[in-house]
Every structure is written in C-alpha cells, then in structure tokens.
Amino acid sequence: MITTADRLNTVEEYYFSKKLREVRGLMADGKPIINMGIGSPDLAPSEEVIKAVQAAVTEDGAHQYQSYQGLPEFRDAIVNFYKKYYNVALNPSTEVLPLMGSKEGIMHISLAFLNPGDEALIPNPGYPTYTSVTKLVGAAPKYYDLTAASNWFPNIEALEQQDLSKVKLMWVSYPHMPTGASANKEQFKALVAFAKRNDILLVNDNPYSFVLNDTPDSILSMEGAKEVALELNSLSKTFNMAGWRVGMVLGNEAHISAVLKVKSNMDSGMFYGIQKGAIAALKSSQEWFDGLNKVYEKRKELMLQLADKLGCTYDKNAVGMFIWAKLPEGAVSAEEFIDDILYKKNIFITPGTIFGSNGAGYIRFSLCVKEDKIKEAISRF
Ligand SMILES: Cc1ncc(COP(=O)(O)O)c(C=O)c1O
Structure with missing residues (x-):
C-alpha cells in the first residue's frame, strides 16, 4: 500500500472544495441552487x-x-x-x-x-x-x-x-x-x-x-x-x-x-x-473601479435586505466583497443554519466557523451573485 506523506495528515480537503461538490450534486439533482458562498467574481474583465x-x-x-x-x-x-x-x-x-x-x-x-x-x-x-x-x-x-x-x-x-x-x-x-x-x-x-x-x-x-x-x-x-x-x-x-x-x-x-x-x-x-x-x-482608469463598485453597491443593498429577512445584524460600513452577518441571538450553529437554508431554500451561504472559532454565530454572503438571483433568494423567504 502506498501511504501519503505525514504532512497530509495535518490538513483536510479545503472546505469549499468539499462543500461545493455537495452543492454541485444538489444542482445535478435539479435543485435551483443560488450560490452565495464563494468570492469568485462573475463579472467580466474589461x-x-x-x-x-x-x-x-x-x-x-x-x-x-x-x-x-x-x-x-x-x-x-x-x-x-x-x-x-x-x-x-x-x-x-x-x-x-x-x-x-x-x-x-x-x-x-x-x-x-x-x-x-x-x-x-x-x-x-x-x-x-x-x-x-x-x-x-x-x-x-x-x-x-x-x-x-x-x-x-x-x-x-x-x-x-x-x-x-x-x-x-x-x-x-x-x-x-x-x-x-x-x-x-x-x-x-x-x-x-x-x-x-x-x-x-x-x-x-x-x-x-x-x-x-x-x-x-x-x-x-x-x-x-x-x-x-x-x-x-x-x-x-x-x-x-x-x-x-x-x-x-x-x-x-x-x-x-x-x-x-x-x-x-x-x-x-x-x-x-x-x-x-x-x-x-x-492600467485601468478610475472609471473601471467606479463601474465595478456601482454593481457591487446595488448587490450589497439587496444582500442586506436578505440578511434582514434572516434576522441577521451587520456593519453597513464594512468593505470588500462579502457581507459578514451575525446570526440572531439563540440561533442554531452557523453550520446548521446554512445547511437548513441549503436544503430547504436551495441557497448556499458560507458558515463563519470555516474562518475560525471566532466566526461562530456568523455567516458570510458573497456579492458575486447577480441582482436577479439575490431578489429571487429574498423571495424564497
Ligand atoms: C484573504 C484572501 N487571500 C487570498 C485569496 C486568494 O486570492 P487569489 O485569487 O489571488 O489567489 C483570497 C481568495 O478568496 C482571499 O480571500
């Protein structure tokens, strides 16, 4: 039997690598999954x-x-x-x-x-x-x-x-x-x-x-x-x-x-x-950044509406490509929370715990989701 190097025992397969396989499986079964998990820009380069x-x-x-x-x-x-x-x-x-x-x-x-x-x-x-x-x-x-x-x-x-x-x-x-x-x-x-x-x-x-x-x-x-x-x-x-x-x-x-x-x-x-x-x-001009951020601003507005629907709280002034949202008091664990939404509403959101123990009680929404999909996600609640 060929054994792997000891160093491989120190790590696990990357969370997204595993979880997205599961999400793809659900899609293959015909589930209308909206993926709000990963920060992979869906927009085109210039x-x-x-x-x-x-x-x-x-x-x-x-x-x-x-x-x-x-x-x-x-x-x-x-x-x-x-x-x-x-x-x-x-x-x-x-x-x-x-x-x-x-x-x-x-x-x-x-x-x-x-x-x-x-x-x-x-x-x-x-x-x-x-x-x-x-x-x-x-x-x-x-x-x-x-x-x-x-x-x-x-x-x-x-x-x-x-x-x-x-x-x-x-x-x-x-x-x-x-x-x-x-x-x-x-x-x-x-x-x-x-x-x-x-x-x-x-x-x-x-x-x-x-x-x-x-x-x-x-x-x-x-x-x-x-x-x-x-x-x-x-x-x-x-x-x-x-x-x-x-x-x-x-x-x-x-x-x-x-x-x-x-x-x-x-x-x-x-x-x-x-x-x-x-x-x-x-070499892009300022217009590139402005155009990009206009799209993300609109998405953020909608995503915050979704976070509101879930009873989450967040810092509106946070920057970057994600919404970091605190689950309502007394909610189940972040993993259970996102699995429940994944299986019942066909929406994938990232549990905060994959980023460390201080992510407990938080979930992360990616803004790499088109507006109509975010609207659809809102309508599923
Ligand atoms: C904090 C952080 N560092 C690095 C990366 C990797 O980015 P890159 O595509 O440049 O490898 C990511 C991607 O999600 C990230 O969130």
Whole structure:
C-alpha cells in the first residue's frame, strides 16, 4: 500500500472544495441552487484586457517559457499601480514578484521563511489557507483573536504578553476577509512597530482594497514597513480575473529574492498572454473601479435586505466583497443554519466557523451573485 506523506495528515480537503461538490450534486439533482458562498467574481474583465490577451496569443514567442520574474513591462505596470493608488514606491527589478494568485504566495512565503517548529500568527477569523499552509510546512499556527468589539483588529498589547519567541511570521489581511473591517494608518503603524520589536515578518494579504472601499491602502505605505513587511495583492477581485491566476508579492529585495528562490524551483514564468492582459488591467482608469463598485453597491443593498429577512445584524460600513452577518441571538450553529437554508431554500451561504472559532454565530454572503438571483433568494423567504 502506498501511504501519503505525514504532512497530509495535518490538513483536510479545503472546505469549499468539499462543500461545493455537495452543492454541485444538489444542482445535478435539479435543485435551483443560488450560490452565495464563494468570492469568485462573475463579472467580466474589461474589454482592454480581453483585447490584450487576444492580441498576445498570436505574437512571436508567446508560447515559450517566460521569465520567472515576469516581463519587465508587467513589473513596471505593478510598480506604477502601487505608486498611483497606494503611494508606495517599489523597485521593479528587485521588489516585485508576479505570482499565480495571492494564494500561491501564501505557500511560497511560508516555504521561504518558516522552519518546522516555528510559529505563525494567524487571525481568527481569517482566510483558512494561512492555517493549512503553516501546517503543511511543519510550522505551528498561533491564533490571535479578532472580535467585533475591537472592529476585528488584534490587541497588540495582549499579544506581546504572550511568549512570541517562536513566532517568525504574522498574517494580517486588511481590508479583512471575512469581516470587511479596515485598518487605519495608526493601526497599520502599530502592526509594523510590533513586527519590528519582535523580529517578525508581517505579511498583509490585500486582495480586497478596491471593492466597495474608498480608501485603498497598503501596509507598505507605512514608513519603514519594507524592513519587516511583505504585501500580497491580486487581480482576482479588483479586475474580475480570478480564473486567470494573477497576483503579486511586494517587499524588500532580500525578502522577495527568498520567495523567488522557492518559486523558481516550483514553476516557470507566467503565460505571456496572461501577463499582457494583466498589464492592460493594471492600467485601468478610475472609471473601471467606479463601474465595478456601482454593481457591487446595488448587490450589497439587496444582500442586506436578505440578511434582514434572516434576522441577521451587520456593519453597513464594512468593505470588500462579502457581507459578514451575525446570526440572531439563540440561533442554531452557523453550520446548521446554512445547511437548513441549503436544503430547504436551495441557497448556499458560507458558515463563519470555516474562518475560525471566532466566526461562530456568523455567516458570510458573497456579492458575486447577480441582482436577479439575490431578489429571487429574498423571495424564497
Ligand atoms: C484573504 C484572501 N487571500 C487570498 C485569496 C486568494 O486570492 P487569489 O485569487 O489571488 O489567489 C483570497 C481568495 O478568496 C482571499 O480571500
């Protein structure tokens, strides 16, 4: 019998991978499922992006291996984007690395910086991949609590009273997924100072800063942040390109070259056409963001009506692609709540508990659902 590596025993199949199989099964049985679970943008990228990729595929050399670091033109486009929207200056040769989505970066960063036995600070609630990747590389998750009372920002003083001697890395994600909470400049500054005091690599996972958010920010815009911080970003949500798999990691030369050392041993450069499409996306004008947010605003309004129907409460000012809603007092567990709705109303919503124990009592609605479907969902109650 061929046995799997021990590291596989540390993780389970990703929740969505399992649950969406079940949801697809219900659909195959003819159930009229409305999927409000996953944040996979249903809208199309801009026309410029489509034209750029179409033109690229017939160019000479388009189908050859590409540079591990991406086309210089692509790195320049990333740098210009960071300057224009976040006021962050980056060196395109040394401080930028294109990735196949930010999810890939979580693995590469962990492989580059975590030894077995090291600890990584992980938000509870937070993106589940931080935990699974930490375990896969033999390190240990050390969760920090986020609660509504502190607007989903960590209590740094309390953290510093703990033993941090084994902590090598801290994951943060602002705007925060799943809650949609933002961090202000003071909070970003406090995180950077905390990382410096404790010799911790701070990574801000930042794929949502352009969705229903008027003030996109980057941790790298804080003075001195590059010494201790990396940032992950992505075209998945900002430009409706989730299936393209385009993201990036940004930070100082030493940190980026450590990630490149891992990545260049695992895959080859990104397909030329995808890079050309990504360049076109990064050059989008303000109209693109305004158009996108107009659609999400309308959806949000409707989704809040649905949340109201379910007796949930929420923070109207939260940003990003999801509605994080608190279940009514005395409700059953989030899993039971969503399963009941799935089986009785054919609507799939994500239970908050998949993001950690502090997600108990919450559910998450994705805004990647067309208006007529949200209206239909409302009418089913
Ligand atoms: C917090 C967070 N980080 C990273 C990702 C992965 O995004 P990408 O498509 O860039 O890999 C997601 C996707 O849902 C996410 O919610």
